[in-house]
Amino acid sequence: MLLTVACCRFASSTASSTGPLRVCVIGSGPAGFYTAHQLVKRIDDVHVDILDKFPVPFGLVRFGVAPDHPEIKNCINQFTVLARKEQCRFIGNVGLGQDVGLAQLRPHYHAVVLAYGAEEDKELGIPGEDTPGVYSARSFVGWYNGLPEHRQLDPDLSGEVGVVIGHGNVALDVARMLLTPVSRLKTTDMCTHAIEALARSRVKQVRLVGRRGPLQVAFTIKELREMTKLPHCSTLIDPSYFHSIKSLLSELPRPRRRITELMLSVAENRYDYRGDKRPAGGKEWGLSFLRSPVEIVSSPTTGRLDSLRLEINKLQGTWDSAKVVPTGEFEDMECDLAIRSIGYKTVRVGRDVPCDPVTGIVPNVAGRVLDRNKSYIRGLYCSGWVKTGPVGVILTTMNKAYETAEVIQEDFRSGTLPEPERGDILEKLNNELGVDTVSFSDWENIDRHEVREGEKKGKPREKIVDLTQMMDIVHKSR
CATH class of the missing domain: 3.50.50.60 (FAD/NAD(P)-binding domain)
Incomplete structure (x- = not known):
């Protein structure tokens, strides 16, 4: 549902001689986090960069799950454990097609996974x-x-x-x-x-x-x-x-x-x-x-x-x-x-992002993205609603994310992924593109603020709904 960006870098004993395998997962909702989780689980020595359009993570879990269904949001605990690991780094406040384009991201990674969901209504x-x-x-x-x-x-x-x-x-x-x-x-x-x-x-x-x-x-x-x-x-x-x-x-x-x-x-x-x-x-x-x-x-x-x-x-x-x-x-x-309430559709976020204009789905086979000639685009994948359309529940999204992670692992082991350029995407975002990025510790300061305000009203949290207020908390906490 939300346009977000998540990146992950990982290494393995089978990685190429040029360095660790690096993957970018565009989307930090359930599809993005579950894809990243499986990559960390499947590949040794993994480092994950998770970026989001908003200064806050978790996508549809935060913005889509009904308030009276808190049990469905328990997956946030698993996502938080992953984001806090030494191998992981959250980078918020970065929108694909707004702050950075797909063409700018791809040279930094062996593989990019589109997982930004469906952002418009049918x-x-x-x-x-x-x-x-x-x-x-x-x-x-x-x-x-x-x-x-x-x-x-x-x-x-x-x-x-x-x-x-x-x-x-x-x-x-x-x-x-x-x-x-x-x-x-x-x-x-x-x-x-x-x-x-x-x-x-x-x-x-x-x-x-x-x-x-x-x-x-x-x-x-x-x-x-x-x-x-x-x-x-x-x-x-x-x-x-x-x-x-x-x-x-x-x-x-x-x-x-x-x-x-x-x-x-x-x-x-x-x-x-x-x-x-x-x-x-x-x-x-x-x-x-x-x-x-x-x-x-x-x-x-x-x-x-x-x-x-x-x-x-x-x-x-x-x-x-x-x-x-x-x-x-x-x-x-x-x-x-x-x-x-007749469903959602994926929007095209740039000319270089494949998208079927009728179905709103990124053309793919098992998560491998196809070009206009129905040939695989090396190193480009998809997960979540951009892969399947807006169907199923979080469990469905999880299983489809696991499938995408599996094909990435297969392509990694077969040596079919393109070699990326050297360089940290965070440096490019901050220094070249002038993006005011947000770390996971910054988000946790926002989280603590929301929880404190919620306690005053006898509720789990009082969500901040203004982006400027979110960034003010981030800046004051640094």
Whole structure:
């Protein structure tokens, strides 16, 4: 998700006579750290330089994981151990395509790994998408998680009805943040500006809209179960969505069967779909299937969001390969807030960075980057979402990062990597390019400041969301 840079140098008894093998991993989120970790584990006498676009490391773990899921952030402990090792060096505040280009990095390394994630949202491409009151999930998540570029988002939460377009885990995260009691959020690392805004929020109903059916949802059962247990909040699902698929349940793979059975149970037994049994507080959320947004309608008087026009779909084919077929029938869903959560896409960060304009993926085979002629580019690799697209969870990212590290090791041992120039990249960044770099000890000073401020409010940390304030702490601590 974030454009960051991570570099690693390592040596082995099998290294060339010109010196230790050096590798640059561009991205210090999970993909970057897991790739670097495996390189350190696989190759003897390794030294790792880890650079990041921001003065703070950890990428999507810091800026993307929901505040009420702290257990998912435990991988930061492993990353910190790696960054503190004598073989490692963190260099923050360095952006690829901003402070340094790929062409400037490559001469310093035997291999470069692109692992900077997906930095932009996929768009619906429908009329009215820029209507006030419509937001992307990436910006909304970044707003409550302290991503500097979205700290000023200030979403309008004055209406009662919200719609989230998408049926993935991020969509559930967004809905959960809108409906969770603020008393719970106050004890998380959610930014104070977001907690204050959510405390004033009037949102009481959130509907998650997806273009496919119950058998094709992308969220996981853990997140769904968590949503069904929100205090003072109903889960409303129309049982009619399941009439035609009950007979298929026994044929489904176990994970898909379990999540479908949970949705069916909620729809049929737990709550009254007519909405006659709302709990105290009047909040509710629900799932709408087989609906594709075709237009966002604004109010003729205020110009703000008024409703979402949806085309009703049907599915053709088996559950795991079903195709969406529009029916030509439409319905309008009134709402005061709309958040699209249909995925992310990788952006091209320079002319010398390969990127498929359609998929947003760096062309590759098992992590080895391909040129326009589908030939390997010697010494260039990829990991994470630039390699696979924005799919899977952190465990998926870890496994794909291990695969990339393995092919680098293979190419290292076979002697196919290009020889780099001599010279420390840090010297080039500081002296030639004038970059105000940040060390891991500098980050730890920022970390201590955030933790101290959080303790005053009874929360794990109070994230700094302003880059200037981050750098002020760095400079004062030196």
